[in-house]
Amino acid sequence: MLTDYLALLLLISGGFFFLAGTVGLLRFPDVYTRLHALTKADNVGLGFVMAGLAIQSGSWLVAGKLFLIWLLVLLAGASVAHLIARRALQRGITPWQR
């Protein structure tokens, strides 16, 4: 029973981070700030969702697979964010100033 509540808490936290990522994607002023939504908020959200599901599944095999998928998403997200930001700078897109 306790594990159910823990899983619920993790999944809700995951949903919250996804929401934060969406808000960031829609509201941030330029490419560089929007990259945060991609590489931070959503990946943390996915991590929470994976953790909640891993607890719910109660199987080490499933937990391991979910963790692996999450690692791949992290790796890809971080690299892609770097590539996009670098290319944006090369192309002379100036970062937003307050």
Add this chain to the structure above:
Amino acid sequence: MPLLFDSLLGLGGIWLAWQALSSDNLFRAIVLFVAFGLMLALVWVRLAAPDIALAEAAIGAGVTGALLLAALARLDVVVHEEATNPEPSQPSWHRPGSGFVALLTAGLFIALVYTLYHLPVDTPGLRRDVIAQLDNSGVRHPVTAVLLNFRGYDTLLEILVLLLALLGVGSLGKCHRQAVTATGPVLDALSRLLAPVLVLVAAYLLWLGASAPGGAFQAGAVLAAGGILLLLSGWRLPARFARWPWRLLLALGPVLFLVLALITLWLEGKLLQYPPAQAGGWILLIEASASLSIGAILVALFMGGDAEPEHKDE
């Protein structure tokens, strides 16, 4: 709740498809198409068709996106102007003949809804026959049994169609060679990490196909993604492999499939009728070679369909 989810998914999918088709900025259309592919994978999951969801994820959302982006890059080299439609942007419903098309579409829509409404509910279809014959097919997954045994010639023709498409693209003439620009440490590290993982996942999907959703086309697409990633990070085929070995790889799957079809015709009197005892091995052989060829063909398409792909000058 499920109904709400499905309605949102369906409407979202239709809207995305419409936007992707009607966008006059080609790049935006491609990104929308990729998003549409992801949405479609979810739709297939909701329709309880995990095999097709897998194929859609690998081909529709993955490799096709990369192919379209590569095509767009080549267009720019040729055209040197904005990647928007050359014609003046008048609303599409003002063009001649659009009323006729709208009438046709509406008629088709009504006919489809009518047919759907009158379909019998819960027909078993051929499911029962497939399950009954599953033990003779050599695999434990009904979809794979249908694709590679009961209706193997469909799959054979599909692979031939892919090869034909490559020949068609190649016949359009040489395309501009992509210069290798500096990659930087991050892309190098990423491709070194991901390429082996992609090969491993492709092998896993191929092996899985015997008992669960997976198989040659999905594995081939994942292999192709690995090849495309290597190409993008500056790797080129060594010159000594660029001619005959490469062409052999392209033709390996289709040719082996054809040879086996002829052998079964000669032995059993029917096209692709494997002896039940060895069927599993035959299917694995066909699927493995088909995966390799499908992967190679997709990579060749990404390179612009050259029979002699870009290679290192030695």
Add this chain to the structure above:
Amino acid sequence: MELFYWSLLVFLLLNLIAGLWRIMRGPSGADRMLAAQLFGTTTVAMLVVMAQLQAQTSLRNVALIIALLAAVTAVAFVRRAWPEKETSRDAD
């Protein structure tokens, strides 16, 4: 728990649909690509939730493939469709 999973799925799908606005809007190609990447991450989350909900192991493999291939598409974008030099294509 089942009802909660469905609510989570609807919530994630709404996030995805909200992200469409950024794909439509741009302004730069990178913004559109970013939104598509976010699409990928959200779809992965939805697929693993569905795998649990419908007890279908194979859906985790669909999620795995999407996670892998989203990266390849993004690299293709940076290396091919968004070159270092300004082209007139960005003037939209």
